[in-house]
Amino acid sequence: MKVIGVTGGVGAGKSLLLAYLEEKYGACVVRTDELAQELIRPGTDLHGSLQELFRGKNAFDPEGGLIRTRAAELIFKDPTLRARMNDLIHPAVKTELIRQIADRKKEGRTPYFVVEAALLIEDGYKKICDELWYIYADENRRRDRLRKSRGYSDEKINAIFASQLSEELFRRNCTHVIDNSGSVEESYRQIRSILGDGII
CATH class of the missing domain: 3.40.50.300 (P-loop containing nucleotide triphosphate hydrolases)
Incomplete structure (x- = not known):
């Protein structure tokens, strides 16, 4: 069983990709929140x-x-x-x-145990995960998602972004980067390139 840690900035679209790992790969997904x-x-x-x-x-x-x-x-x-x-x-x-x-x-x-945590890197989850994945989305896309889905103000978004790790630190500490800025299917394709075609 491979243990995968999944992280990324707020608004990166992690939930959709976690659902795909559950449905396509039979993963056990645990969201730390x-x-x-x-x-x-x-x-x-x-x-x-x-x-x-x-x-x-x-x-x-x-x-x-x-x-x-x-x-x-x-x-x-x-x-x-x-x-x-x-x-x-x-x-x-x-x-x-x-x-x-x-x-x-x-x-x-x-086959896969997936841990989703906002503070995956800061809290040392590298010690219990076989690999870490960074779900990336460009800042404008993330801002747009947070305004539409959560009704956040620009002030609140700025404060949240300021409190999170930089993109450089996410990339430096993670084994794989999934660019979730484009279409859902493109993000799924990136996952398949890492894990293969799945079991379902």
């Missing part, structure tokens, strides 16, 4: 730690769930708070991923 949401659900140890971290900041709904938009707003304004939150969540996510990878390897039925 979704996994984190599972690990911080009410009743978990991690949820309790977050309640302490955000105490008095109105970051939880009446059922005890973390309000993601509120938490994002808080950590965006406070780098120290963001670092403390990351120090809680990221190690737990990585530990769970390592466990899932080991389980899938034991089963022996999964």
Whole structure:
């Protein structure tokens, strides 16, 4: 089983390509953002730690769930708070991923295990992945996607872009680059050139 880490700037169109890997190649795709949401659900140890971290900041709904938009707003304004939150969540996510990878390897039925993470490079996922893929799209395309699909303002887009790794660093740290600036079929063709024609 090959473990592939997938990363790229926001708005690069990673979701569509991850779906293709699932459908065409039978890949098990784990999105670390979704996994984190599972690990911080009410009743978990991690949820309790977050309640302490955000105490008095109105970051939880009446059922005890973390309000993601509120938490994002808080950590965006406070780098120290963001670092403390990351120090809680990221190690737990990585530990769970390592466990899932080991389980899938034991089963022996999964050809590819794909990990999607915004901080794939920064958090050292190179150590648990066989190779890293960078999903690239030119800046204008990404901006257009974020305006249309998420309704982001130019100010918000600028702030997000400023917080992410440079294209040079993405390219330097990744094994393969998929240029997702053009047609979907062209992006699929690039994946086939790496993995072959698929199993389905």
